[in-house]
Amino acid sequence: MRLGNLERSVMEALWNHPEGMFAQDLADGLASRPAVTTVLTVLVRLSRKGLVSRERQGRAHLYRAGADRDTFVAETMRAALDEAGDVEAAVSRFVGTVSPEVAAALREALDGRDEAAR
Template sequence: MRLGNLERSIMELLWSHPDGMLAQEVAQALPSSPAVTTVLTVLVRLSRKGMVSRQRLGRAHLYQATATKDAFVAETMRAALDEATDLAAAVNRFVGVVSPEVAEVLRDALNGRDGSAP
């Protein structure tokens, strides 16, 4: 799932505040200082995408990420590979450009798989 710049900035904040944030807090924490109404619009959009949950807290809502950043990154990688016309070429290209550290983590993860689907 691709995120726009403001969506990504908001998600970064929510990932760094796992207990959640109010829209006003999100707006104040963003360097671009968007209007609270703009932040609310984006939070509703992220909620519809299933990335954010909201819980009523008095007259406001507390917004929380529904999954960790690592889970989002993993899903993004999976979705990108699903888009590949030539899966083998895409994976080989990816493996050819990652750092040795990432290659080692991939190797360890594949070696640790028990053969069942994730």
Template structure:
């Protein structure tokens, strides 16, 4: 799932604060210093995408990321591969662009996946 610049900034900030933040706190924490109303609009959008949850605390809402950054990245990768016309070609091209560390992580994940006997 692709995120706009402000959506990404808000998610990065929420991932750094797993206990959640209020809209005013988020607006103050963002480098671009957007208006609170702008942050609230983006939070509603992220809520519709099921990336953010909100819980009333007094007169305000506390916003939290619904999943951690790693889960978001993994899901984004899965969605991107689902959209590829030729999955094998897309994976080969991807593997050809990553660092040796990522290649090693992919190999380890595949070995673990095979050992688990997961049929996916």
């Protein structure tokens, strides 16, 4: 799932504040200094995408990330592969671009998956 720049900034802020944030605090903390109404619009969109949850606290809502950053990245990677015309080619090209550390992490994850399947 692709995020726009402001959506990404809001998610980064929420991931960095797992206790949650109010829309005003989000707007005040973002480098682009958007209006609170703009942040609220983005939060509604992110909520519809299942990325943000909200809880009423007094007259305002406290917003939290619906999933952690690693889960989001994994879902995004899976969705990208679902869109590939040739999954094998896409994976091969991806693996050709990763660092040795990422390649080792991929090997370890696949080995763990194979062991769990036995």
